[in-house]
Amino acid sequence: MSGLDGAADSSLAGGSTGPDALEPLLAVVLDALRSGAARRGGPLPAGGPAAVAADLAELLEPRALLPERGDAQALRLLAEALAATAADPADPACAGHLHVPPLALAVAADLAASALNPSLDSWDQAPGSTSVELAVLRALAELVGFPRPEAAAGVLTTGGTESNLMGLLLARDAVPRADFSAGRLTVHCSAAAHFSIARAAAVLGLGPDAVVAVDTTTDGRLDPRLLDWALSDARTAGRTPMCVVATAGTTDLGAIDPLPAVATIARRHGVRLHVDAAYGGGALFSRRLAPLLDGLELADTVGLDLHKLGWQPVAAGVLLARDAELLEPLAQRVAYLNPEDDEDAGYTSLLGRSLRTTRRADAFKVAVTLRALGREGLGALVDRCHELARYAAERIAAEPRLELTAEPVLTTVLFRYLPVKGGSDRVNASLRRRLLAEGRAVVGRTSLGDGPGAVRLKFTLLNPHATRADVDRLLGLVLAAGAEEDQEMHP
Numbered sequence: 505m506s507g508l509d510g511a512a513d514s515s516l517a518g519g520s521t522g523p524d525a526l527e528p529l530l531a532v533v534l535d536a537l538r539s540g541a542a543r544r545g546g547p548l549p550a551g552g553p554a555a556v557a558a559d560l561a562e563l564l565e566p567r568a569l570l571p572e573r574g575d576a577q578a579l580r581l582l583a584e585a586l587a588a589t590a591a592d593p594a595d596p597a598c599a600g601h602l603h604v605p606p607l608a609l610a611v612a613a614d615l616a617a618s619a620l621n622p623s624l625d626s627w628d629q630a631p632g633s634t635s636v637e638l639a640v641l642r643a644l645a646e647l648v649g650f651p652r653p654e655a656a657a658g659v660l661t662t663g664g665t666e667s668n669l670m671g672l673l674l675a676r677d678a679v680p681r682a683d684f685s686a687g688r689l690t691v692h693c694s695a696a697a698h699f700s701i702a703r704a705a706a707v708l709g710l711g712p713d714a715v716v717a718v719d720t721t722t723d724g725r726l727d728p729r730l731l732d733w734a735l736s737d738a739r740t741a742g743r744t745p746m747c748v749v750a751t752a753g754t755t756d757l758g759a760i761d762p763l764p765a766v767a768t769i770a771r772r773h774g775v776r777l778h779v780d781a782a783y784g785g786g787a788l789f790s791r792r793l794a795p796l797l798d799g800l801e802l803a804d805t806v807g808l809d810l811h812k813l814g815w816q817p818v819a820a821g822v823l824l825a826r827d828a829e830l831l832e833p834l835a836q837r838v839a840y841l842n843p844e845d846d847e848d849a850g851y852t853s854l855l856g857r858s859l860r861t862t863r864r865a866d867a868f869k870v871a872v873t874l875r876a877l878g879r880e881g882l883g884a885l886v887d888r889c890h891e892l893a894r895y896a897a898e899r900i901a902a903e904p905r906l907e908l909t910a911e912p913v914l915t916t917v918l919f920r921y922l923p924v925k926g927g928s929d930r931v932n933a934s935l936r937r938r939l940l941a942e943g944r945a946v947v948g949r950t951s952l953g954d955g956p957g958a959v960r961l962k963f964t965l966l967n968p969h970a971t972r973a974d975v976d977r978l979l980g981l982v983l984a985a986g987a988e989e990d991q992e993m994h995p
Contacts, residue, residue, distance in 0.1 A: 513576070517619040526619065529579060536580050540587020547595035549588060550943030556589050591946055596967055596974035597981065600948035602755065602783060602809075604966045606817040613872035614817050617865040624660075624863040626841040627851040634852055637867035641824065643874060644808065647788050649801035650826050657828035659857040660866045661821035664782030667807030668749070669704040670823050670834075670859060671778035674805060675747035676708055677833035678776060683744040690738045692716045693749035694726035694761060698780055701749055723910070724759035726750060728769055735773045747776045752797055753784025756950045756962065758914035760784050763799025771802075779803040782821070784914055786813020789882035793890060796913070804830060810870055812966070813886055813915070820866050831857055885968040889915040892965045896975045905983060909952070909960055917963040918950070921986035925994040929959040934993075935985040936961060945981045 515525035549556050562568065563585055568575075575581075592598055594605035622630035624637060637660060645656035661667045672691060679689060689710050693701050695717040705714045716738065718730045731748065738745050748770040750761040763779065770777040779800055785808035787793040788800075800806060803826065810820040825831050835856040837844065842853035855861065873882070893912040900908045900919045909918035923931045932949070939945040948962030961982065965975075 513579075518621065522619055530615075532580050533583050536583035537587045540584040540590070541592070543584070543588040544590065544592070544943070546943045547598035547946055548591040548940065548943050550941070552941040559589055560585055594967065594969075596970035597945040597978050599963045599965055599967070599978060600946040601964055602812050602966070603964070604812060604815050605969075606811075607815045607873060609876055610816050610869040610873050613869040617868040620865075622865045624858070624865060625855045625861045626853050627846075630865060633865040633868060634854060636865065636871050637854065638852075640867040640871050640874070641822070644822055645824055647879075648785075648806055648808075648824060650824070651801065652827075655827050656824060657831050657857065658822060658824040659831075659854065660819075660863070660870075661807075661823050661858075662819040663811065663821035664698060664780060664807050664809050665700040665703070666859065667782065667809075667821050667823040668698065668700045668778070668780055669707060671749070671780075671805040671807060672701070672704045672708055672747055673859075674825070674830055674833055675776040675778060676710070678830075679744060679746050688743050689746045690714055690716050690743050691747050691749060692718060692731060692734055692738075692745060692775075694718055694720050694751055694754075696720050696724050696726075696754045696757070696759060697749055697751050698755060698782070701780070720759070724754055724757040726761040726766060728762055728765040731766065732769050732773075735769070735775065739773075745773060745775045747778055748773075750777065750779045750803070751784075752779055752781035752800060753787070753914055755783065756916060756918060756952075756960075757910055758783065758912060758916045760796050760913060763797065763802065765799075767799055767802035776805070777803045778805045778807070780807050782807050782809035783812055785809065786882075786886055787914060789813070789879055790886040790890070791883055792887060793914075810873075813889070814870070814873070814882070815885065815966075815968075816866075816869055816873065819864075820870055834858070888968040889965050892970060892972070892975060893917050893963070895972050896963055896965065896979070899975065899979055903979070903983070905986065906979070915965045916948075917965070918952075918960045919963075920957075920960050921982060921990075923986070923990045923993070925990070927993055928957050931986060931989045931993060932959045932961055934989045935982065938985045938989060939981060944985075945978060947978075947982060 516522055517526055563581060593603045622633040624630050624633060627634050641658040642653060645653040650656045691705055691714055702715045716734050718726055718734050721727050735745050748766060750763055750766045752760045767777055781800060784797060787796055806824045808822040810816045811818045814820060842855050847853065893915045896917045897908055897912050900906045905922050907920050907922055920928060920932050921935060936947050936949050939947055948964055950960050950962055951958040952960055
C-alpha cells in the first residue's frame with residue numbers, strides 16, 4: 505500500500521481495514537526474522553561490539569534513518585538487521601540473564617493490543633482493556649493467596665524496578681508526617697536485594713543512608729534475627745523504619761527470604777512489608793515449587809514480573825496491593841481524564857493506580873496466556889526450567905574443571921571454571937567474553953564478594969524447550985573456552 509504521498513506505507517493498523525494493511529507487513533516481518541536468524545547463525549552475532557556496530561552503521565546513518573523521502577524497504581531491511589544482531593533468548597546457548605524467550609501466543613496477543621493501541625489512563629481510551637487489566641490483577645491476587653483477593657488492587661508496571669519504586673513510595677506516604685524528615689526514614693532489605701531498592705530510595709529523596717542492608721545466611725537469604733535487631737537499632741537511633749523489603753528470588757542465587765518470619769517481624773515493628781518477587785513469583789504456577797513462596801500472602805505489596813517466569817514479551821510487570829486502600833497515595837483527579845461524575849456513573853479509570861499516564865494494555869497478553877495455558881501449563885514450563893537447572897548443577901559438580909557454587913533454588917546456576925595454574929577471576933571473565941565475541945554463547949557473570957576468586961559464571965535457564973543435551977553442549981563450550989584462556993594465560 506502507498507503512503508499519503510505515494511512514497512511509503514502509512515496505512516493504519518486499526519479500524520476495519522487495519523487487518524488488511526497488517527497482513528502483508530507481517531509476512532515481510534516474518535520473512536525478515538527468518539533471514540536475520542540465518543545470518544546470525546547462533547545465539548548472538550559474532551565479532552563483538554565493533555562488528556555489530558559496523559553491521560548496522562549504514563542502515564543507521566542519520567540521512568539513511570531520516571531520509572528526505574521514505575524508503576519502502578525500511579521494514580524488511582531493519583527487521584532483518586535487528587534479528588541478525590540480536591541476542592536471541594530462544595537459543596539454548598543464550599542463558600546469561602533473566603531474559604526469556606516469549607511465547608508465540610503472547611507475542612501474537614501483544615500484536616492485537618498494539619494494533620488497537622488502547623491507553624489505560626482513562627476508560628474512554630481503553631474500555632475493554634480496563635476490564636482485562638482488572639481481571640488479570642484479581643486472578644494474580646488469588647494466585648498470591650491474599651486473604652481477601654476481592655479487596656486487593658494493583659497495576660501493570662514496566663517491571664521489578666517500577667514495582668519496587670511504587671512499593672516504597674506507598675510505604676513512605678503512609679508514614680505520619682511528624683516522622684517524615686530528611687535522613688530519618690529507613691528501608692530494610694537483605695544485602696542480596698535488587699539494586700533497584702537503593703535506586704528507588706534515592707528517587708524518593710530518602711537520603712544516601714536510608715537503605716539498611718541486612719546480612720544474609722549462608723544460603724543467601726535474609727537473616728530474620730539480624731532484621732529484628734536492625735529495626736530496633738534504627739528506632740534507638742531516632743530513625744523511623746518505613747518498609748521491610750523481602751526478596752523472593754535473588755538475581756544470582758534465586759534465594760527466597762523466609763517470608764513468614766520476615767512478615768512476623770515487620771508486623772511486630774509496625775512496618776510495611778513489600779516483597780520483590782519479580783523473579784521467584786513465577787514459581788507460584790508450579791505446584792511443586794509454590795511452597796517456596798509460603799508467606800507471600802502476608803505482604804502489603806508484592807511485585808511480580810511475568811516477563812520472567814511467565815514468558816511474556818517485555819514489559820509485563822505487576823504491583824499488587826493487599827488492599828485497594830494502600831494505593832490511595834497515587835490517586836489523581838483531572839477533569840480531562842477521570843472527572844468524578846464519570847467515575848460515579850461507572851466509567852472506571854485506572855489513572856490513579858500508576859506512576860504513568862499513557863500506558864499500554866500489557867495485561868492483554870497476560871490474560872491470553874493465563875487462559876490458554878492455565879496454571880498447569882505454565883507450571884509445567886516452570887518445572888522444566890527448574891529441572892534443567894538441577895541437571896546443570898549435577899553436571900557441573902561432576903566436572904573436575906568446574907566448581908558449583910550452590911544448589912539451584914529456581915533456574916539460576918552459579919559456578920566457575922577452575923584454571924590449571926590459578927588466575928580464576930581473569931580466566932572466567934575472559935572465557936565469557938570469548939564466547940560472546942565468537943557468537944557461540946551468552947553466559948552470565950557475577951561476583952561473590954570483592955576479593956580474589958569472586959568472579960562466577962551464571963546460567964539462567966529460562967527456555968522450557970531446551971534439553972539436557974543443550975545444557976551439555978553449553979557446558980562443553982564453557983570448558984573449551986576456559987581451556988583456551990588457560991592456555992593463553994599459561995602457555
